[in-house]
Amino acid sequence: MILMENVQKSFGDNHVLRGMNLEIPKGTSMVIIGGSGTGKSVGLKCILGLIKPDAGRIMVDGKDASTGDRDAFLARFGMLFQGGALFDSLPVWQNVAFRLLRGSLKRPVEEAREIAIEKLRRVGLKSDVADRLPAELSGGMQKRVGLARAIAAEPEIIFFDEPTTGLDPIMSGVINDLIREIVVEMGATAMTITHDMSSVRAIADNVAMLHDGVIQWTGPVSQMDTSGDPYLEQFITGSAEGPIEAVR
Amino acid sequence: MILLAPLGWLGRLTLELLSTFGAVSLFAARAISHIFRPPFYPRELMISLLNIGWLSLPVVGLTAIFTGGALALQIYAGGARFNAEAVVPQIVAIGMVRELGPVLVGLMIAARVTSSIAAEIATMKVTEQIDALVTLSTNPMKYLVAPRVLAALITVPVLVGIGDIIGIAGGYTVAVQNLGFNPAAYLRNTVDFLEMRDVVSSLAKGAAFGGIAAVMGCYYGMDSGRGAQGVGRATKSSVEAAAILILAANFVLTGVFFSL
Numbered sequence: 001m002i003l004m005e006n007v008q009k010s011f012g013d014n015h016v017l018r019g020m021n022l023e024i025p026k027g028t029s030m031v032i033i034g035g036s037g038t039g040k041s042v043g044l045k046c047i048l049g050l051i052k053p054d055a056g057r058i059m060v061d062g063k064d065a066s067t068g069d070r071d072a073f074l075a076r077f078g079m080l081f082q083g084g085a086l087f088d089s090l091p092v093w094q095n096v097a098f099r100l101l102r103g104s105l106k107r108p109v110e111e112a113r114e115i116a117i118e119k120l121r122r123v124g125l126k127s128d129v130a131d132r133l134p135a136e137l138s139g140g141m142q143k144r145v146g147l148a149r150a151i152a153a154e155p156e157i158i159f160f161d162e163p164t165t166g167l168d169p170i171m172s173g174v175i176n177d178l179i180r181e182i183v184v185e186m187g188a189t190a191m192t193i194t195h196d197m198s199s200v201r202a203i204a205d206n207v208a209m210l211h212d213g214v215i216q217w218t219g220p221v222s223q224m225d226t227s228g229d230p231y232l233e234q235f236i237t238g239s240a241e242g243p244i245e246a247v248r
Numbered sequence: 249m250i251l252l253a254p255l256g257w258l259g260r261l262t263l264e265l266l267s268t269f270g271a272v273s274l275f276a277a278r279a280i281s282h283i284f285r286p287p288f289y290p291r292e293l294m295i296s297l298l299n300i301g302w303l304s305l306p307v308v309g310l311t312a313i314f315t316g317g318a319l320a321l322q323i324y325a326g327g328a329r330f331n332a333e334a335v336v337p338q339i340v341a342i343g344m345v346r347e348l349g350p351v352l353v354g355l356m357i358a359a360r361v362t363s364s365i366a367a368e369i370a371t372m373k374v375t376e377q378i379d380a381l382v383t384l385s386t387n388p389m390k391y392l393v394a395p396r397v398l399a400a401l402i403t404v405p406v407l408v409g410i411g412d413i414i415g416i417a418g419g420y421t422v423a424v425q426n427l428g429f430n431p432a433a434y435l436r437n438t439v440d441f442l443e444m445r446d447v448v449s450s451l452a453k454g455a456a457f458g459g460i461a462a463v464m465g466c467y468y469g470m471d472s473g474r475g476a477q478g479v480g481r482a483t484k485s486s487v488e489a490a491a492i493l494i495l496a497a498n499f500v501l502t503g504v505f506f507s508l
Contacts, residue, residue, distance in 0.1 A: 045379070074385045079380070079383045087377055098386075103287065103386065104385070149384075
């Protein structure tokens with residue numbers, strides 16, 4: 001279970017998180033929605049320790065995320081970055097098997113390559129992609145390679161940062177279905193950040209709406225359309241009228 | 249108030265400079281400490297040795313040969329004013345080995361390597377590749393910075409040594425082909441005149457300049473701002489800082505080696 005209690009983070013005068021409280025039960029898929037610049041990615045990066053919160057507490061399975069063995073902590077996570085964040089200088093298979101080629105999860109090169117090709121197949125890519133460089137792939141293929149990398153070491157917790165941004169609707173659907181399948185199949189705890197409401201409906205067990213640095217509403221995806229929360233309703237309908245200012 | 253404004257500006261500038269100096273010093277200390285602490289990344293080191301050392305050879309060689317040739321012509325022309333044309337081999341040797349070899353190689357490395365390291369790491373930061381490294385349990389200081397700094401510390405002294413030899417060869421070629429020097433006498437004068445201290449100072453400067461060039465590239469890359477402008481600014485700042493620090497370090501090291 002991931003627990004965020006009163007997490008606060010400011011960058012100068014910009015108070016991004018003003019006391020974010022969130023609970024993600026083990027084995028469930030939580031989707032965080034909210035406007036651009038509301039701190040969704042900052043919250044996610046705080047959990048991973050990429051950004052240090054100014055105040056508050058983050059617990060993962062009852063342990064404080066800021067203490068203990070960092071390598072062991074990070075080994076439990078997989079992450080799909082918004083732009084893929086694939087390493088340009090490495091071929092696709094080495095990107096996917098990055099964690100398996102070094103560190104505590106190191107495997108023999110042949111075994112790591114086999115696992116990488118298997119994971120690429122899992123996300124719908126053929127084995128001939130394995131030896132290409134990331135720059136030779138389309139945006140959708142890069143996302144899928146990023147997804148394969150995120151699941152390569154079979155993590156307990158997977159984060160997806162804007163998994164469908166920049167993709168066409170068909171490819172978005174493919175990625176959404178893949179994420180849902182992988183999360184169910186692996187029994188992983190998932191946290192996804194997105195603006196895409198079709199992603200929310202395809203991926204989420206639970207939804208949280210982040211606005212003005214705090215969680216405005218959270219609940220099961222089945223209750224999202226009948227929540228009665230004005231912020232959530234405005235976000236779902238995409239209306240310019242409502243409590244969320246259109247010009248921010 | 250208007251009179252106090254320049255003082256305020258000067259104070260802010262001083263604080264900013266001191267803050268940057270402190271941050272760079274800490275970064276350099278961390279980088280060097282990671283060279284000696286596992287895990288090590290030999291593949292990254294080999295790639296850096298190739299990029300910084302081997303691929304810099306053409307630039308270093310061409311810079312040195314033209315500088316050595318021009319130096320021979322200048323010394324011959326200048327020496328002729330007081331009948332001292334014969335000192336061309338000695339002055340070319342001492343000029344190349346003590347000063348021009350290390351400084352020009354250092355500046356060429358700052359232009360070629362520092363800029364490339366800063367742009368590469370800054371782009372990695374902007375595209376979240378550095379964050380991805382961290383989430384994959386890999387310390388960017390160990391994976392990106394330590395191999396590059398170690399490779400520069402190893403290869404730049406070698407490049408300086410090669411640059412010294414090529415520079416002297418450039419002077420020799422011009423002196424023998426254009427200025428009528430005897431080849432055997434030119435070489436004998438060069439070898440006899442150079443001292444071990446000259447060579448050691450040249451190589452030590454090479455190591456120092458290599459370290460400065462790599463650390464500046466890595467520091468400004470890791471400290472880059474967002475977007476293309478952030479990458480551009482990081483690259484520009486890294487080369488400026490590396491070039492100025494190399495020239496300042498040259499002055500200090502020259503004092504250490506030759507004023508004591």
